Amino acid sequence: MLIRRAQLVSAGEEDPILGGASALAGMGGMGMGRAGAASEGSQLDLLGMAEQESQNRAMLRMVYILEKGLSTTASPRSAVDWMLARGPLIADLKAAILGNYRCILQLCSVLSQGSFGKKVVDEIINQCDVMINLREVILMHRVQYSTTGEGPALEKALGCLERYFFLVTFGAYVNDGSSSHFKTSFANWLGARPEITSMLYAFRQKGKRLYLFRPVEDLSLLSEESLG
Known part of the structure; x- marks a missing residue:
């Protein structure tokens, strides 16, 4: 999907992942003439709306992951109760x-345009999350390790994080x-980029x-003792 997107964008087609506003996101609005300046505000509005939607979605998915991860403990508290009681950690989980x-x-x-490249990869992950969402799986296993202490959960979290690292790099x-x-x-x-290989x-x-x-x-706050 990454390669096909690059081919379409290079051919002057609309970005199939991020849509028409992707050019502004990738170039930071540079290179726009007066004719394009009139639409810059609306494009920025679209990007702002997309970012807000992403933030809202992240909050909802975080609740789901915590509910699933905390279900491995004996604590009767819901994820929402836990979040309200421990506000400072919410930003980190998000x-x-x-x-x-x-x-x-x-x-x-x-990376050249690294933040924009990550945005493309993240959107592809979002569009494929009917099967699996790699970012959510990383956090799911990380939460499970914090509540169970089981080594396999940590190894899965590390493996998924490495895959995510490679996806952004490949992008x-x-x-x-x-x-x-x-x-x-x-x-x-x-191989020509030792800063990445290191x-x-x-x-x-x-x-x-x-x-x-x-x-x-x-995530020691997620331990059963802290939740009890």
């Missing part, structure tokens, strides 16, 4: 379900390579590596 982990944001900072490769018809392979493109090394280290989940590296 950031996680939006995929704003520290390692992902660091990756975006070294950047597609954006860079579409104009040259992908003459450079993904492996060679990645980040990937963190996923291959031994140990819990909870720091990769920042800002939700510490």
Whole structure:
């Protein structure tokens, strides 16, 4: 889907993932003449509405994930009750379900148009979530590990986070390579970027590596003792 999108956009077609406002999002509004300036406000409004919808959806999905994750404990409290009692952690959980982990944001900072590329990947994930939503699965397993302490849950969370990292990276490769018809392979493109491969090394280290989940590296409040 990433490659097909790049081909359509390169051919001057409307972005099949983000729609007509994607050009403004990707270029930050640069390069617009006077004729296009009149529609800039409406495009910004559309982007603002899309962002608000994303935030609202994240809150609803966060409730669902907490309800499912906390059901493994003996606590009778609902996820909503838990959220109301622990407001400061809500922002961190919301950031996680939006995929704003520290390692992902660091990756975006070294990629060309990294934030925009992440937005494209996130929208593709959203459109495919009838089957599975990778961002939600990461947080689901992370919550399950915090409530059960089971190693397999943590390994699944780490594995899914690494897949997400690779998806954002591959999206950047597609954006860079579409104009040259992908003459450079993904492996060679990645090998020429040691700043990315050094980040990937963190996923291959031994140990819990909870720091990769920042800002939700510490979910001790989700333990049964805290909820009791």
